[in-house]
Amino acid sequence: MGAPVIPLAAVPPGREVIAVAIRAGRGLTLRLMEMGILPGTRMRVLKPPPGPVVIEVRGARLALGWGVAQKILVQVVA
């Protein structure tokens, strides 16, 4: 559990990560959480920046802007 906490935007493709925190305004935080990205959620990075960051979370595939991906802090687990 000692992996460093980094923004989602910095994760290389193919890696599995666990969300640690969302550092965004209320509206965006709620929207992300309701779409299934919560602290503790496991997800997989399919495509890193440049361009939208694509992740797979709870069976769905989401595209996030770089700014958004920068606000989601994660730990790489695999």
Next chain:
Amino acid sequence: MKVKREIVVAIAGQPNVGKSTLFNRLTGAHQHVGNWPGKTVERKEGYRDFAGYRIRFIDLPGTYSLSALGVEEQIARDFLAKEKYDVVVNIVDASNLERNLYLTLQIAELTPRVIIALNMMDLAEQKGLRINVEKLRRRLGVPIVPMIAVKGKGIEELLRTIIDVVENRIEPQLPHITYSPELEQAVDEIENIIRHRNLHRQLGYHPHWLAHKVLEEDFFVLQSIEEKDPDAYSTLTTLIEQIGKRLGGPPSVAMVQARYKLLREICAPLIEKRPVKPTLWERFDALALHPVVGPFFTLFIMLAFFVAVFSINTGFPLNYFLEWLGYPDIAVTLESYSLSGLLGEAFSSLAESMRIALADVPLWVQGLICDGIIAGVGAVVSFAPLIFLIGLGIGALEDSGFLARAAAVMHRPLKPLKIAGKGFIPLLLGFGCNVPSVMMCRGLYRECERRNCALIAGLVPCQARLAVILAIVTAIFSTPLAQIAVITSLYVVALLLLWVIGVLFAHTLFRREPSAQLVIELPPYRAPFVGNVLMYGWNLTKHFLKKAGTIIFLLAILMWFSLSYGPAGFTEDPSLSYAALLGHALTPFTRVFGASHWVLVLALITGFIAKEAVIETVALAAGTPSISEALGKLGVTPLQAYSLLLVVTIYIPCLATIATIWSETRSWRYVLLTILYMTGIALLLATLVYQLGAWLGF
């Protein structure tokens, strides 16, 4: 069969779960598309007669949750909280169960009468998921109907289940979420205040539900409490702050976490997953979303789609291409057999035969019928095939999953306009025609995006404007280099303006709105379902004919009147009409931007009906079919021509676009603003260019 009773069923679900497919399957052709009152959000309603019942289906907007983050969520939950209905059918994507059931839990807070339509069973299978439906049914306490909506599987059973619930043979009982003791206590405290202040009556919600929403700091709920009872509002906000301190974070976060925790507990034991390899198409996403290749790829697909649609509709641009290749005959044939060619033919021969049939009636009646009414109907109908074709194309691109990728990759350039990447679709459509472009704005996520997009959509130079530009440019400028330079400069000016004005509106009219954040689901690629696509095109066309059609028709009659009546009564000579009079009166002013002949002013006035009318008017009033001759007769210099082109490109969107802006935004302020800013900028810019050019000696 005698209809026993009418029942109302709301259909709720997250985006991309097959909700439209299910709705189309359930209602067939018995559907009606309108807008939710006062909103630019589509409202679909339809019915199905089954087992002696008339089941009326209301399609709620597709939303991930019922937290009122946007208009869609607000509409969906206000319907569920305030309207009368018998059952909610919650359509759920089996291949993405946990997140889909999040919405289910939120619906359960509003009503227990829920049926789950567990759709995409085939897709779940492909993804290697096996769901124990029976256990899920027991665990959730509601009827669950497994379905494959595209194949029509499960429809009958769903209908039977609806009747079972209505006749109380089944009583759905969704599980209640128990939040942590701290949260439960907070809800109680808030509910006490709400009951004490009678807020639930004033707002028309259930007090327990309202307490949850207050604790979640729901924007719309708190806003309406502030309006109704400022005292209670400040008491409540202080209380929430205290609770937040006790919890060590905002309560809303804790509540979402509690819901997802429950869902994990429910779902994890019921789903078996075996690993599957990513499909070829999924690898393809790396290309479609590539920062450099992606936009080109997207533009390429859209361009191919345009060329196809517009060639079918008017022959353009394929006819130019054929001519260029040396097949002028085929080009002409293509043009006359294109949809708008055939329609135009039909309407003009209808007008001609009416003119002959009405030879004995007064001339003004003949004129009213042939040039007013028939031309008015023609103006409306001639847009219909284009709208239908565009509807088909967009429907197919959307159904296949392509549009989601396009929206993701086009997000950046539109960010300063506070419009999400999806806004690129309506804007791009504008190059063909501004009417469907304004209509497509409804697909955007937030009200402010839809409005900003509709406001600037008229600035995209449409095909009709291109026709005018081409005609005038080829008549006035002789070298190909000059021609290309003029055309390119007009497009650059228009698109730059679009961007600048869009940014301007974003920071004035919509300054309170945050900029759009890219968070979009990428549904799997799949072959579009023909039934959905056809229904999409048909509904769009019907909506256009009904809503914008009437206004276009009325305005066309008005234009006919001003062109056929003058101080001396009815006239067949437009130069004696009120419109010409207006042209004469305006000429002293229009001189500043080079429109020094009244015919040019008249042409600009008729250009409001349809942009291509500019050319017709100039030719007609100058009394020669050749544009270059006509412009020569009027003494138009290249500088004057250029400034005139600037005006034609930017000034007032055509009548049909105006009508559509009204029918979509339902706001005269927006219509007026569009007309004023476009005309104002066009005249200002043209004056500047003309005066500067004249000063430089052009």
